[in-house]
Amino acid sequence: MLSLHGPEGALAPSEAGGAAVPTQAVWIDLNDPTPEEARAVEEATGVRVPSRKALSEVESSSRLRRLKNGLSLSTPMITFESTDSVLNPLGFVLTKDHLVTVRFHELRAFAEVRKRVHEGEEAKTGIAVFLLLMEELVDSLADSLEDMGAELDRLSTRIFDFDVRARPAKSDEAAPPRRRDLALRRILRGIARRGKVLGKIRASLLGLERIVPFVAGACEQVLAQEETDARFETIRRDIESLDEFETRLSENVQFLLDAALGLINIEQNNVFRVLTVVSVVGVPPTLIASMYGMNFKHMPELDWAYGYPYALSLILASAIIPIVVFRIKGWF
Incomplete structure (x- = not known):
């Protein structure tokens, strides 16, 4: 889809030539462009519109390039679709007269910039629109990190x-093992999902962190723009602060993962403890029963009238005594 924006707001494509680009267009936004739309932009601006494959390159030399009459920039950018997060490439082709953006997913930052331009925000040059986009992209990532911080707080709770929440309502008894296992599985999945999202946010921040100083350094020389460094410096500082915030959140995710694994170890130890108690309780009765099951001719208890009740009582006592001892020690 092709969207055109001039200094005063949105523009319509020229009727002549179908998707032709008006000369007054400053910002040309391509969202999953068709070949016809890409050709029309190339004819109007004189720069090549990068493909999705080209924008997905990971080398710094491919993501930050100087062209004959401008700059070619790309970065991965996170977006949220339903309950999942997706990392898609985002491209910028910046010249003296135009800004061409190439994307393959909806981004809230683009809608906010269109709104700001419509409300009268200065957007007479491509670099002005570029700065607006950088500000909104950073703000969007900041909101995502704030939401992630709140989610991690709830997950920490x-x-x-866990032991309190795992108990049935109006009962002091622990929840069944199956219920506790499912709760721990949900916690681990929640930690994994948030860790994955943080990784994608970090990749987005890293891309913007490389783009901003690169454009600031080439702004006057390549784009012939006398833009002050104040806005570039503000954006750079915002990105640095978000980097620090993301690092703390990543450390929090690792801490919560360790805590969850510690809970799992405790649950496993509880199972092994029960098995240990059961095995210890079962050893003395088995020993007594096996002893009286031996086929020896001379066994005093065989001729004793109370031999059988005596053996049963001994077996029962040997099972009860360990249970009482373990109960007193608080093993179960």
Whole structure:
């Protein structure tokens, strides 16, 4: 889809030539463009519109390039679709007269910039629109990190209140093992999902962190723009602060993962403890029963009238005594 924006707001494609680009267009936004739309933009601007494959290159030399009459930039950018997060390439082709953006997913930052331009925000040059986009992209990532921080706080409460939450309502008894296992599985999945999202946010921040100083350094020389460095510096500082915030959140995710694994180890130890108690309780009765099951001719208890009740009582006592001892020690 092709969207055109001039200094005063949105523009319509020229009727002549179908998707032809008006000369007054400053910002040309291509969302999953068709070959016809890409050709029309190339004819109007004189620059090549990069493909999705080209924008997906990971080398710094491919993501930050100087062209004959401008700059070619690309970065991965996170977006949220339903309950999942997706990392798609985002491209910028910046010249003296135009800004061409190439994307393959909806981004809230683009809608906010269109709104700001419509409300009268200055967007007379491509670099002005580029700065607006950088500000909104950074703000969008900041909102995502704030939401992630709140989610991690809720997840932390679930983990450290696990024993309380795992108890049935109006009961002091622990929840069944199956229910506790399912709760721990949900916690682990929640930690994994948030860790994955943080990784994608970090990749987005890293891309913007490389783009901003590159454009600031080439702004006057390549684009012939006398833009002050104040806005570039503000964006750079915002990205640095978000980097630090993301690092703390990543450390928090690792801490919660360790805590969840610690809970799993405790649950496993509880199972092994029960098995140990059962095996210890079963050893003395087995020993007594096996002893009286031996086929020896001279066994005093065989001729004793109370030999059988005596053996049964001995077996029962040997099972009860360990249970009482373990109960007193609080093993179960």
